[in-house]
Amino acid sequence: MECLIVDDDPLICDLLNHFCSKVEMITSVTTTNSGFESINLINQKNFGLVLLDYNxxxxxxxxxxxxxxxxxxxIMITANKDFASESYEYDQIVDFLVKPITFARFFKGIQKAQKFLSGNEQSESQLFIKDGNKLVKVDLNEVLYIRSAANYVQLVLAKKKILTLMTLKEIEQKLPGYFQKVHRSYIVNVNKIDTIATGELKINDEEISISDSYEKELLKKINLLN
Structure with missing residues (x-):
């Protein structure tokens, strides 16, 4: 999973970063001391895990x-124990760590996060997409790739294409882990890739460009899934 740490205390950020480096399932870590900057980062990238300071x-x-x-x-990170009960109102909160944090307690939270994400992937093999005036059930395992077209996205399957009014960012948040963004206009099903060369990949003879900024993430995901 890709992790974002949001805490205004640099020492806590360093500690959490150190803890993350000891966990094999965490593939990358981004840190910020600013809540506003974290919003920009969340909008730019689809993080699997956020370690979030409450205050x-x-x-x-x-x-x-x-x-x-x-x-x-x-995973909420805070010294404010009063938020613990309120946190259950948010489905995506998997754990609540009170400072000071030990590695053992941190790792327990990571295990909960992994279980949460694994459950999402198992339950998200199907998705209802609005196509014109009807909702169409799509088997995501059969999607080859997704392409953005202005305010629309096109889901390309082997035998059909579905066009829906949605941004690439919006649909990216609904996809399971075997999808990967490779270009500002493309998300691919990693399991459907036939070949990868410098700067491009092929799916069913369709050539798709790979941006430099996404190439490392793509290769890392392929290694994790295989």
Missing amino acids: LPDITGKEILQLVGQHTAV
């Missing part, structure tokens, strides 16, 4: 929670 000087962790996708696991 931030510029915006509260509670406000940031409103913007985190339902398929992202969140």
Whole structure:
């Protein structure tokens, strides 16, 4: 999973980053001391896990929670025990760690996050997509790739294409882990890739460009899934 740490205390960020480096299932870590910057990061990237401080000087962790996708696991980091009961109102909160944090307690939270994310992937093999004036059930295992077209996205399957009014970012948040963004306009089903070359890949003879910024993430995901 890709992890975002949001805490205004640099020492806590360093500690959590250190803890994350000891966990094999965490593939990358991004840290920020700013709540507002975290919003930009969340909008730019689909993090699997967010370690979120409740008390931030510029915006509260509670406000940031409103913007985190339902398929992202969140572990709250705080000294405020009073939020513990309220946290159960948020489905994506998997654990609540009170400072000071030990590695053993941190790792227990990571295990809960992994279970949460695994459950999402198992339950998300199907998705209802609006196609014109009707809802169409799509088997995501059969989707080859997804392409953005202005305010629409096109889901390309072997025998049909579905066009729906949605942004690439919106649909990315609904996809299971075997999908990977490879270009600002493309998300691919990693299991459907036939070949990968420098700067491009092929799915059913369709050539799709790979942006430099996504190539490393794509290769990492292929290694994790195989």
